[in-house]
Amino acid sequence: MPPRSRPKPRARAPPPKRPSVSRSQGRKVYMVTGGVTKFAKAHPAMDFRLMVKRAYDYALKGIPNLTADRIDGTRISYFSDHFARQLKAASMVQDYLGMNPKGSVRLEWGGATGGECFQAAYEAIASGRMDICLGAGFETMSRVATWKGNEFIALASDTNFDFPLGGFYTGYYALMVVRHIYEYLRRRKFGHVTDEREAQRLAIAEGSRIMSMVSVKNHLNALHNPYAQYPKRLTVEDVLRSEMISYPLTREQICTMSDGAAVVVLCSEERAKEFTDRPVRVLGVGCGTDTMRLADRPFGKVPLMPHEKAKDYEDLPYPGVHSFRAGRSAGIEAYRMAGITDPNHELDFIELHDAYASSEIQTYEDLGLCKYGEGYGFVERGDPFLKGIDYGFPTPRAGAIPVNPSGGLIACGHPVGATGLMQAVFAFWQLQETIPKHFGDPALQLAHPQRGAIHSHAGTGSSVTVSILERGFR
Amino acid sequence: MTARPPVFTKFRDAQAELERSGAVLFRDGDGVESLIIKFPYAINYIHSYAEDSPFFLGLAEGRLRGSKCRKPKCGFVFATPRSHCMVCGAPTEWIDLPPNGRVHSWTTCHFGSEAFLKETPYNLAMIEFDGVGSLLLARLKDASESELYVGMPVEARFDPNPKYSITDVWFVPSR
Secondary structure, three states: OOOOOOOOOOOOOOOOOOOOOOOOOOOOEEEEEEEEOOOEOOOOOOOHHHHHHHHHHHHHOOOOOOOHHHOOEEEEEOOOHHHHOOOOHHHHHHHHOOOOOOEEEEEOEOEOHHHHHHHHHHHHHHOOOOOEEEEEEEEEHHHOOHHHHHHHHHOOOOOOOOHHHOOOHHHHHHHHHHHHHHHHHHHHHOOOOOOHHHHHHHHHHHHHHHHHHHHHHHHHHHHHOOOOOOOOOOOHHHHHHOOEEEOOEEHHHEOOOOEEEEEEEEEEHHHHHHHOOOOEEEEEEEEEEOOOOHHHOOEEOOOOOOOOOHHHHOOOOEEOOOOOHHHHHHHHHHHHHHOOOOHHHHOOEEEOOOOEHHHHHHHHHHOOOOOOOOHHHHHHHOOOOOOOOOOOOOOOOOOOOOEOOOOHHHHHOOOHHHHHHHHHHHHHHHHHOOHHHHHOOOOOOOOOOOEEEEEEEEOOOOEEEEEEEEEOOO | OOOOOOEEOOHHHHHHHHHHOOEEEEEOOOOOEEEEEOOOOOOOOOOOOHHHHHHHHHHHOOOOEEEEEOOOOOOOEEOOOOOEOOOOOOEEEEEEOOOEEEEEEEEEEOOOOHHHHHHOOEEEEEEEOOOOOOOEEEEEOOOOOOOOOOOOEEEEEEOOOOOOOHHHEEEEEOO
16 A cells, blocks of 8 residues: 555544434425426527526426416526626526516525525425425526636636636546545555556546546437437547546546526425326435635545445545535435435436536545445446446446436536536436436436436535435325 | 628637627527627726735745644644634634645646636646645646656745736745
8 A cells, every 4th residue: 555645634623513403304395397498509599588488488388287477486596697797697587487576586506506596496395485486597608718618617716726726627626536546546456556656647547447438428328318418429438539628637528518597396295286296306405515625625534324334434534635525415414304324225316417527426425326435436337327228338237326317417518507407307307207208219218216316516516415306106 | 880790600600700890690500590799898806815915925925824723722734824714713823834745636737717728738736735734726837747646745936026826836846
């Protein structure tokens, strides 16, 4: 085992206090419909209002008794005032949909904006404030050139200490995955290699190959999703040979700028029955946070899930820059509320925030689908792949727990304020078993899924939401 | 100016023309035409470093400063300074960081946001220091992608003509 390279803290943060009494979960909340626009590089013929309107009309189509006047209020999300260059753009959506004078609020929480919007709509129902709430989100990223767009996104890093170094989120994610690879592949898989540099090179090459398998999966799944921006058949070699953006992350391992909108309608139990005989219950919600700057992340202990033991991680400084403590915290909260003790066996699929192929692998571990350090093996064994799709390499355990069956952010695109809601809509259709109807293609429909999770992630992991959705009908 | 701006059917071409002129028409696959104009925006913010000011003034003097929690029971040391302790909330005091550190993680950026494209490729590294509980993100120079590794010993260099930016300090492999 090579010497571990890490700072030695003089003092350690005490473990976070957990509430000793169970919190009120409020009223039961159901999702009854949703809609998405196609995500695209640009939608020049639609501004953000019309995009949301299209997704909204799609959601309400076919539910004659769900009319605008029945909706009690809205929660509207978009990430960036820089992209919009229209302050109070959410008010203009409210206005365009004819929702005035009902209550509304705009949500912004970085990359997790859509996930926060979903949970804000959840809270409006759970608290009893509303019986029927519309959650709507959008982003119009085509309004600036790609590299200016990267600059806008990087303004979501500390502008004193981080932004002036390059203003580049892909760079931050590359820093994180290089350390993730060091912690797990270099120290475990290549522990026998004595030349340190050689061992690290081998580990990065191995990590890059496995990340490319994730990219192949998500792009290929998206071939069956008409809403996706970049569906395509790729090989691991194609992904590895695509343009190097920030070592070791290549272009095909990174999501792109998009225009798009998505909406959900959440209801109380009584109202839900009026609108659909296939409602989906929002069984649990969780949200976690971490330091804005990667440099400030602690080196402490792993917050454990019920199926893990402290000795699993005795020698793991956590989260450092290799893992997302916010994602772990969000998962723990959501699982606890949903009564999930072993997510790998109690969830049928996950739509997670794969802004980078690297963060998909890191997130498997954060969400407890496998232990920390096992994310690469999890991909190689095929667990997150769909059964019945030929990915061009063996996926022996395909179907174990499909991750991003829709194609995820990498292939669907990432119009930030819409993304977390898009995941909710795709998960909703999965649980309703209406994917064939909405996609015009049955390939991505899982067989009778009972329960799925959606995961929305911001910054370098500075805020994350996890929501658990469950089939609400027999 | 003509009454009808030039028409483009590829968004990328429309974007490129907007760099040169003020307006274009974009015609999509359905034949729908959208009028797209250039909408410029430039501003100089009045940005105070406020409580972080001593750090940036220090860089200009060739000093790399972190901060240390004043509460004796805590005493957490931050490489990226915080004026209040993240662990216990007490005020911190300024300290000098060791001149030598190690690479905790690294990358080479072949792209960057628009303002930094001309500087590519550049290396970013998270730097760890002995006896310090958190890290510092910085540029790493004089080492290529093939030479960098986790654990590499590095030392700080300072810009003799300070710009009062985090880029006034960078690291190079230790001699």
